[in-house]
Amino acid sequence: MNAKPQSASQTLRAAHDVFGADDLTALCQRIVSSGVFGRSKHYTALLKYLVQCSIEGKSPKEIELAIDVLGRDENFDVSTDSTVRVYVHQLRKKLDAYYENHEQDAGYRIVIPKGIYTLSVAPLAPAASIANQRPILPGWLSLNRGLAMALIVLLSANLLYMVIQGSGAVINTSQMAAQHPVWEAVLDDEQPILLVMGDYYIFGELNANGNVARMVREFNVNSSSDLEELQFSDIERTENYLDLDLSYMPEGSAFALAKIVPILQESGKTVNITMMSDLTAADIRSNHIVYIGYISALEILTDMTFAGSGLRVGRSYDELLNIQTNEYYTSDAGLPEEGEPFRDYGMFSTFPASTNTQVVLIAGMRDAGLMHTAQALSDPATLDDLIVAIDSDTDEAIASFEALYEVFGMDRLNFDANLVYTNLLDASKIWRTNSAIIPN
Numbered sequence: 001m002n003a004k005p006q007s008a009s010q011t012l013r014a015a016h017d018v019f020g021a022d023d024l025t026a027l028c029q030r031i032v033s034s035g036v037f038g039r040s041k042h043y044t045a046l047l048k049y050l051v052q053c054s055i056e057g058k059s060p061k062e063i064e065l066a067i068d069v070l071g072r073d074e075n076f077d078v079s080t081d082s083t084v085r086v087y088v089h090q091l092r093k094k095l096d097a098y099y100e101n102h103e104q105d106a107g108y109r110i111v112i113p114k115g116i117y118t119l120s121v122a123p124l125a126p127a128a129s130i131a132n133q134r135p136i137l138p139g140w141l142s143l144n145r146g147l148a149m150a151l152i153v154l155l156s157a158n159l160l161y162m163v164i165q166g167s168g169a170v171i172n173t174s175q176m177a178a179q180h181p182v183w184e185a186v187l188d189d190e191q192p193i194l195l196v197m198g199d200y201y202i203f204g205e206l207n208a209n210g211n212v213a214r215m216v217r218e219f220n221v222n223s224s225s226d227l228e229e230l231q232f233s234d235i236e237r238t239e240n241y242l243d244l245d246l247s248y249m250p251e252g253s254a255f256a257l258a259k260i261v262p263i264l265q266e267s268g269k270t271v272n273i274t275m276m277s278d279l280t281a282a283d284i285r286s287n288h289i290v291y292i293g294y295i296s297a298l299e300i301l302t303d304m305t306f307a308g309s310g311l312r313v314g315r316s317y318d319e320l321l322n323i324q325t326n327e328y329y330t331s332d333a334g335l336p337e338e339g340e341p342f343r344d345y346g347m348f349s350t351f352p353a354s355t356n357t358q359v360v361l362i363a364g365m366r367d368a369g370l371m372h373t374a375q376a377l378s379d380p381a382t383l384d385d386l387i388v389a390i391d392s393d394t395d396e397a398i399a400s401f402e403a404l405y406e407v408f409g410m411d412r413l414n415f416d417a418n419l420v421y422t423n424l425l426d427a428s429k430i431w432r433t434n435s436a437i438i439p440n
Helices: 021-033 042-056 062-068 083-101 146-165 168-178 181-187 224-233 252-265 281-286 299-307 367-377 380-390
Strands: 108-111 120-123 141-143 193-197 200-206 212-216 241-248 271-275 288-294 311-313 319-322 327-330 341-352 358-364 401-410 413-424
Touching (some): 042 083, 083 168, 083 181, 212 241, 252 288, 299 358, 341 367, 367 380, 367 401, 380 413
Parallel strands (some): 193 288
Antiparallel strands (some): 200 241, 341 358
16 A cells, blocks of 8 residues: 655645654654664664754754764765755655555654755545556667667566566565665666667678578677678688677576666656667766676676776686686586586676766676676665675765675576675776766
8 A cells, every 4th residue: 555645735734733742753763663764874863863853843954964964074065965965865765665554544644845854744645556556567668779679579578577477565676676775876866767788799600502500699799890890800711701680688688677677667767778789978978877788798888897896807708807806706607507506696886977877787697697686686675785785884875886796596597696796986997087077
């Protein structure tokens, strides 16, 4: 059952006009005890601070919240740093989540009106029926080019089936994941989102009769122009190569797509889809990029991904090197026979691509790693564990970090996984200097 947020037509009243000091304090404690704040200390402190201000009839300023609650110093500049506004925005969402699942019989709910930092009270609207809930259907997805059409239709069919077969709990999980600071950088603004699917360019090899004998994948050939360049560089060896204008995607992409799409939908924005082989620098400049695919298919994003990273590609894309410890993370997912266990790795990375755009990478060396990473990024509890591993003392939206999961599986399926590596990225290295990040 859902308690609708207040509308403009609802009459808001000061919290202390409806709740006595003891009742308001008790309500605050019930909200904190519900677990809606997860492991966060800041949201708890922020709510308690606003409750105390309400009891005292005070309306705190943004700078007061920054200093008294978030521990900033007196030099904190509210005109350039949006930390307080971000936390208050997230607190509003968490209060919405609380009333969706608790106190449906209450006559009033506390709210934080936009533009001020004072608790108010609104009538609690009757719970909406399940029939009135917003359906999760990917009709808002916009396809970018004919090359993507057939592939995306197949993936969307998988997505529809998996979402429709899911329960209402999937909706709540997606909503909670979308409210997490990890996703904040791409969901909480007006910037469009471009979902990029990692694909592989393949070409044909002709036999003596001029027929296509087999299809070939070369990591250095990712487009028709790359194939043409290869043919000119070694005419004798490549005269029998034929441009088929084809590409393919890993099987794990469908599973990952089904996990990530509902989260992106929570932004309310239109999400466009393109193939990595069609991604341009202009796309990166004007859109948040959410990548789903293999590490080996990063192409134009490869240099950006590893510029400020603590990882390097090893002897192949099935291997990453920790440059600080010299430890190798090597997947053997491409080697075992059917029914044999294997080890794979999934990689998550997020970093600013320009002044106003962010890149989010959900990748794997093979299918199992890709699938687990998508699953981890769609689960609120696992997202909390990820933030704790990065920095257990803060809940701020971390804009530049990477993580690596060690995944154990069988027959391309993931069965167990461990978080084996996390690292804060040096975003300044992406464009060599901070000033070199693409301006809007």
